Amino acid sequence: MKPSLWLTRLFVIGGLALSWALFAPEASLQRAGNELLGLATPQPAVAEEKEIPVSPTKVSQRPRDTYFPNTEDLKPDEMRVIACGTGMPTTRAAQAAACFLVELGNGDKFLFDIGSGSAERISSLQIPYNYLDKVFIGHLHTDHFGALHDLFIGGAIMGRNVPLRVWGPSGPSPELGTAHALDGMMQMLTWDLAGRAGMIDFRGFELEVNEFDYKGENAVIYDENGVTIRSFPAIHSIDGPVSFVLEWNGLKFAFSSDTYPNKWFVEYAKDADIAIHECFIAVPSLVSKMRFTPESALMVGTQIHTAPEAFGKVMSEITPRMAVAYHFFKDYDTTGEVFERIRSTYDGPLSLAEDFMVWNVSKDEITERLAVVEDRTWSPPLARPAMPPNMADRKTFSEKTGVPEEAIGYSEFIESGTLDVDDVLRPIYKEASEAVGRDFPYPADEKENEGE
Ligand SMILES: [Zn+2]
Ligand SMILES: [Zn+2]
Numbered sequence: 001m002k003p004s005l006w007l008t009r010l011f012v013i014g015g016l017a018l019s020w021a022l023f024a025p026e027a028s029l030q031r032a033g034n035e036l037l038g039l040a041t042p043q044p045a046v047a048e049e050k051e052i053p054v055s056p057t058k059v060s061q062r063p064r065d066t067y068f069p070n071t072e073d074l075k076p077d078e079m080r081v082i083a084c085g086t087g088m089p090t091t092r093a094a095q096a097a098a099c100f101l102v103e104l105g106n107g108d109k110f111l112f113d114i115g116s117g118s119a120e121r122i123s124s125l126q127i128p129y130n131y132l133d134k135v136f137i138g139h140l141h142t143d144h145f146g147a148l149h150d151l152f153i154g155g156a157i158m159g160r161n162v163p164l165r166v167w168g169p170s171g172p173s174p175e176l177g178t179a180h181a182l183d184g185m186m187q188m189l190t191w192d193l194a195g196r197a198g199m200i201d202f203r204g205f206e207l208e209v210n211e212f213d214y215k216g217e218n219a220v221i222y223d224e225n226g227v228t229i230r231s232f233p234a235i236h237s238i239d240g241p242v243s244f245v246l247e248w249n250g251l252k253f254a255f256s257s258d259t260y261p262n263k264w265f266v267e268y269a270k271d272a273d274i275a276i277h278e279c280f281i282a283v284p285s286l287v288s289k290m291r292f293t294p295e296s297a298l299m300v301g302t303q304i305h306t307a308p309e310a311f312g313k314v315m316s317e318i319t320p321r322m323a324v325a326y327h328f329f330k331d332y333d334t335t336g337e338v339f340e341r342i343r344s345t346y347d348g349p350l351s352l353a354e355d356f357m358v359w360n361v362s363k364d365e366i367t368e369r370l371a372v373v374e375d376r377t378w379s380p381p382l383a384r385p386a387m388p389p390n391m392a393d394r395k396t397f398s399e400k401t402g403v404p405e406e407a408i409g410y411s412e413f414i415e416s417g418t419l420d421v422d423d424v425l426r427p428i429y430k431e432a433s434e435a436v437g438r439d440f441p442y443p444a445d446e447k448e449n450e451g452e
Contacts, residue, residue, distance in 0.1 A: 064369070088143060
């Protein structure tokens with residue numbers, strides 16, 4: 001062996017000896033200390049050769065860091081909360097406005113707020129629409145109910161064949177209550193609905209409105225199937241807004257909708273497993289990015305809404321297992337600002353919400369992930385078979401709304417404008433009849449037969 005190699009070996013051995021000498025005294029001191037205290041001597045950390053359960057060809061069994069809708073069962077005692085909107089009234093592609101979906105292990109699902117843009121988020125979860133039939137609205141700002149008509153109409157087209165049930169607060173006058181707002185929505189939809197009656201399974205185009213007293217303090221507004229939902233006043237803009245608490249199976253979900261910090265939330269959301277509370281954009285960003293004047297930024301950012309520092313104060317009071325802050329544009333240059341301001345008053349578990357954040361809540365643990373969804377979703381599976389269209393729906397619609405029945409359809413004037421394309425459409429009916437094995441008569445031919 002060459003001397004140089006010997007030298008190298010000496011250095012290596014010497015180096016090992018030196019590092020052992022550096023660590024050994026501490027280790028032996030610890031051992032002696034542990035013996036004195038009667039504690040078991042900790043074993044040195046040695047990497048053991050174990051069989052690692054990964055395969056180059058098989059699916060890895062490790063828990064996913066990402067939630068893929070429709071790939072996981074909900075356990076019987078588990079709650080899953082999905083953010084379907086965490087943004088603002090000023091719409092943006094990256095964040096829909098307020099909407100949180102709560103799914104329970106007993107099969108019940110609830111939507112809390114349904115702000116502008118949230119219907120697309122909901123559809124991308126591919127949940128049968130019969131299961132999305134309960135909506136709780138905290139107040140009547142569009143960023144909290146602006147997508148209700150999308151869920152109402154689009155949900156029925158995508159397979160909901162049960163009524164949509166909506167709960168919302170009364171107001172300081174009848175015109176400021178939920179019933180008035182939804183009456184107006186139904187009026188707005190008169191033409192939309194008239195144009196669908198008789199064309200499609202019409203059972204889902206039914207709205208059930210449950211208006212409750214906004215002054216109720218922890219009042220039960222829903223109690224079915226082991227699920228209790230209570231409401232209590234929120235302080236926001238003018239009288240009317242409320243917050244909610246849902247309790248089921250020993251788990252408690254709290255949702256503020258919008259509010260200035262208030263005593264009711266502190267009392268009734270206390271010790272929630274998951275507490276979602278609004279947390280507004282910090283005042284400097286309201287000025288620099290939202291182009292507010294400093295006066296408006298201070299007013300809106302601290303007096304109408306909950307500033308991040310105040311959000312932290314609320315959460316320090318109620319000590320939830322998970323605090324969720326939403327209602328700010330969450331970008332690379334705003335997240336730190338909001339986070340640090342919250343941390344000046346709260347040091348507990350915290351999520352800064354963005355769309356498609358998912359929390360699995362059980363008594364043992366709460367996990368937080370992001371969902372990865374497909375953008376190009378179609379209708380989800382049906383929970384109950386669809387019915388073919390029924391022309392009698394036009395008569396019922398006419399009676400209900402006062403729209404003359406003869407106005408639901410085409411006038412002679414409009415019909416006179418149709419091009420004759422029967423020769424290309426008739427084969428489509430023939431094709432369908434052959435494919436399904438049932439006769440679908442061509443409408444124009446039917447009409448002719450009727451006329452005979
Ligand atoms: Zn609001
Ligand atoms: Zn809002």
